[in-house]
Amino acid sequence: MNTEEYFIYLISCHLNGAVPEGTKRDDWQQVYNIADKNGVAAMAAYEIAKLPEDLRPKGKLKSLFSQSLDAAADQYLHKMKSLSVFLSALTDKKIPHLLVKGAVLRNLYPEPALRTGGDVDVIVRPADLFVAADVLKRRGFEEKSEKDSEIQLLLDGDVFEINTELESINIQSKIYFSTPFDDISESSGYTYKLRPVYHLLYVIAHIAHHLKDGGAGIRMITDIDTIIRNYPDIDMQAFLQLCDNIKIRKTAEALIALSKKWFGTPVAINFTFEDEETVPLFENLTEVITSGGTFSPESSKKVSHMSENSEKFKVKRLFTAVPFVFGRKKSKEAFDCGSEISQAERALFTELEINVERES
Numbered sequence: 440m441n442t443e444e445y446f447i448y449l450i451s452c453h454l455n456g457a458v459p460e461g462t463k464r465d466d467w468q469q470v471y472n473i474a475d476k477n478g479v480a481a482m483a484a485y486e487i488a489k490l491p492e493d494l495r496p497k498g499k500l501k502s503l504f505s506q507s508l509d510a511a512a513d514q515y516l517h518k519m520k521s522l523s524v525f526l527s528a529l530t531d532k533k534i535p536h537l538l539v540k541g542a543v544l545r546n547l548y549p550e551p552a553l554r555t556g557g558d559v560d561v562i563v564r565p566a567d568l569f570v571a572a573d574v575l576k577r578r579g580f581e582e583k584s585e586k587d588s589e590i591q592l593l594l595d596g597d598v599f600e601i602n603t604e605l606e607s608i609n610i611q612s613k614i615y616f617s618t619p620f621d622d623i624s625e626s627s628g629y630t631y632k633l634r635p636v637y638h639l640l641y642v643i644a645h646i647a648h649h650l651k652d653g654g655a656g657i658r659m660i661t662d663i664d665t666i667i668r669n670y671p672d673i674d675m676q677a678f679l680q681l682c683d684n685i686k687i688r689k690t691a692e693a694l695i696a697l698s699k700k701w702f703g704t705p706v707a708i709n710f711t712f713e714d715e716e717t718v719p720l721f722e723n724l725t726e727v728i729t730s731g732g733t734f735s736p737e738s739s740k741k742v743s744h745m746s747e748n749s750e751k752f753k754v755k756r757l758f759t760a761v762p763f764v765f766g767r768k769k770s771k772e773a774f775d776c777g778s779e780i781s782q783a784e785r786a787l788f789t790e791l792e793i794n795v796e797r798e799s
Contacts, residue, residue, distance in 0.1 A: 442469040443729055449486045450479060450657065451702045454664055456549060459486050467496035471503055473729060477656040480504065481511035482553045508553075515552035521597040522559060528578040529563075530629045534571050537562040537619050537631040539605065539641065544662050547669045554658070554665075558591075558598040562619050565603040572601065605641065608648045611685040616641065635670040640681050640691075642666065647690045654731035663694060664704045675708060697724050 440448060445464070452459040464470070474483040484504035487495055496504060522542075529536045538561060545554035563571050565588070572590045576582065580599070583591040588603040607613035616623070623637040633641055642662050649655040667673065682691040692710040700712045700721065712721040 442466045443473065443725070446470050446473045446483065446729070447657070447701050449474075449483045450661060452486050452489075453482050453549060453553070454661060454668070454702050458489050461490050461494045463494055467500045471496075471500060475503075475507070477729065477731075478555050478658050479553075479661070480507035481555060482550075484508050485550065485553055511555050512552050514555060517595070518556070518559070518597050521594045521599075524578055524594060525559070525561075525575065525580075525599055526630055528574050529571055532570075532574050533629060534563060534567050534574065535620055535626070535629050535631060536571070537605075537624060537633070539633060539638070540645065540662070543632045543638065544642075544665055547665045548661075554661075558600045561599060561601050562605060563601055563603060564620065568601065568603050575599075606645060606648060608644050608651070609686055612644050612687070615681075615685055635666060636673050636678055636681070639663065639666045639670075639673065639678060640685070643682065643691045643694055644685065644687055646694060647687050649731075650690075650727065655728055656731045657728055660694065660698050660701065660728060663698045664702045667695075667698070667704050667706050671705065675706060679708075693720060693724065697721070697728075 445461075445466075449459055449470075451457070470483065471480060474480040480503075484507050487504055495501065526536070538559075540560060541554060541556040542559055542561070545551045545556065548554040568588070568590060572580075572582065572585075572592065575592055575594075580592040580594045583593050583598065585591075590601045592599045592601065604613075605616035605619050607616055619633075620626075620631060624631045624633050626632075632638070642659065646655050646659045646663075649659070679688055679691060682688040692708060695704070695706060695708055696710050696712050696717075698704040699706055699708065711717070
């Protein structure tokens with residue numbers, strides 16, 4: 440396997456609970472670079488630790504992978520504490536709030552701490568936006584920025600982005616996601632999450648948005664795999680009809696097929712990447728997504744040394760009912776659809792029927 444293929448293989452082993460195999464490699468730096476850029480270096484490191492000692496990276500690279508585990512566990516515990524304060528503050532004041540993406544999905548992963556993230560995305564009703572912000576400020580949060588429908592707050596370095604509506608890619612998806620506290624979600628007290636089929640729909644719409652507007656990394660595809668693995672009763676044909684209704688069916692089919700090809704996602708779908716005629720699309724998707732990276736990689740942060748057997752790792756599941764999310768900051772290398780688009784990206788947009796022109 441080449442560098443890219445082995446990187447994907449390591450992530451697949453993590454999602455499938457498989458013990459990775461390997462041979463002596465001289466491209467560990469490249470494997471680390473791809474994993475770090477995509478925000479899954481900790482996940483890769485966790486799997487690399489299962490390899491025989493003589494097949495693992497050595498020296499500085501061994502330290503880099505080890506530090507990624509440190510960072511993931513540190514971030515997990517830190518954000519769990521911040522999120523606990525956030526949720527209790529809104530719950531105490533009976534303010535409904537919806538968690539999306541990684542805030543919910545990380546708990547579905549084999550090791551929740553290794554599904555790293557950035558900003559915590561939360562939806563509240565428009566009438567509750569400024570009320571919620573005031574409540575949180577009284578609990579120690581500081582305001583970072585404010586717009587008409589969005590407020591960003593900070594607690595001990597953790598960013599919480601409060602919006603009044605779910606992200607949409609077109610008018611059809613805007614309509615579908617216009618009532619986040621009604622039939623598309625479910626709640627425990629005042630904390631809501633999207634129902635699995637709508638969360639899958641939202642994740643794919645979110646990927647389509649970032650493919651068009653800011654790049655997408657492999658972690659978005661692992662989210663697809665994780666939802667489908669944990670909710671095998673999702674009616675895929677009914678789901679694809681929902682995708683058809685919001686004009687992203689072709690994108691959905693390709694992304695689910697990609698997840699199945701990469702990770703062996705247990706799903707029955709007519710479109711696959713097993714035919715020769717689909718090879719160009721598969722190669723374009725692989726190139727664009729693995730090079731897309733994430734929006735706020737944590738591995739660049741300085742962290743203290745900690746082994747996977749430390750107390751922090753042992754207690755990482757204590758707050759499994761209180762997850763957190765990665766944000767939507769563009770990476771520095773995110774491409775701008777209003778400027779020059781690479782040949783692979785333009786070919787991909789054409790295949791997936793994604794409009795490359797920016798909305799006014």
